[in-house]
Amino acid sequence: MQNGEDSKNPLERYLGATIRELRQRHGLTIAQVSEQAGISRGMLSKIENAQTSTGLDVLNRIANALGVSMSTLFRRFDVPEGGAQLVKRGEGMEVVRKGTKRGHTYHLLAYDQGPKKLFEPFLITMDDESETFPVFEHQGTEFIHMLKGVIEYRHGQQTYILHPGDTLTFQADVPHGPERLIKMPIQFLSIFVYGEGDRD
Template sequence: MAKARQSAGRTGRPKQATDEYPFQDPHARDDAGARLLEKAIGREVRAFREKLGMTITELAKASGLSAGMLSKIENGGTSPSLASLQALSRALHVPVTALMRTFEETHSATFVKSGQGLEIERRGTRAGHQYNLLGHLPTGPLVVEPYLITLSAESDVFPVFQHAGTEFIYMLEGEVTYRHGNRTYRLLPGDSLYFDADAPHGPEELNSLPIVFLSVISYVRS
């Protein structure tokens, strides 16, 4: 049996972990989360200070903190007390919550397993055009919609699409003659096309089937 690193004796000292029976301090803080918060606060303090054109020494004097402590806060090296945050917020003329805003922001992500994209029917879609939406974020001023598009022998030819924003196409499989405005492009695997989606566009000739390409449409959210 492994020897205990420190055992409890009659002195009443707490028993410490052994190799076989490790334990965690129930009062220990979540170091990972705390470090993220410390770094977020530090970034905001530095950003507001620089926006005001203040030096560390000037902000330290205005807030009543030492320059060394302020430097540690800006570098995410220490967790400032509520009193320190209040002093900094007064000196920087911002609310305390502004010093933690980047930590509290919600950042979304969409993960789609291979073959599990949401199959949808977009406005203007013709028969046989299979659209699989690969991701979507519901917030933000810019909408970005990535689609995996498959054209088969059942797909209509000469479809013409028009919509707001821009579109990027990247060919994965097959060969297609793609029209944009008054020009056509012969697209093979590895080719890409980026264009203003307000102009009429779409596959004009399905040269080699099946045709698979990635289409990324972006536009400003209305």
């Protein structure tokens, strides 16, 4: 059926484009694929251009000729468009937190997440040794992952020496913060995870 209503079918357009893309990616001609699939070149051309509909048996033979599974033909159909937030290196919003001192930089890596924030990821850099450090208390759970340097970090009565690759997870309503900068520059990810009722 040429240029009929079926040519407007999004599934047929999707399948046609997918078959053409796979065929070209594998360096195959319409003649080669149609011969392997046991259909005419004209039929394969119409399928690729969404000018005709076809049954599952023919699609299965085309998939075999392309060397892929049937599921491969459909895997990206009707997938939500998505809307991930990309923050490029160095473009995180710099924020000032309570107790922040010179040499302590906080970059918020994701924001505008809706009326109720579920998490806040920060990239924290410390490159200026200081005699006093801020102490933080806030709702939720905090997850720290060390990237550079060595730091002694306090949570309540306990202190922990963190090296690159180390992680520390704790309840954030207990007083916490840097105790001692051992090797600079220091950089770590700090992710606040909020539960129901943690934030308005």
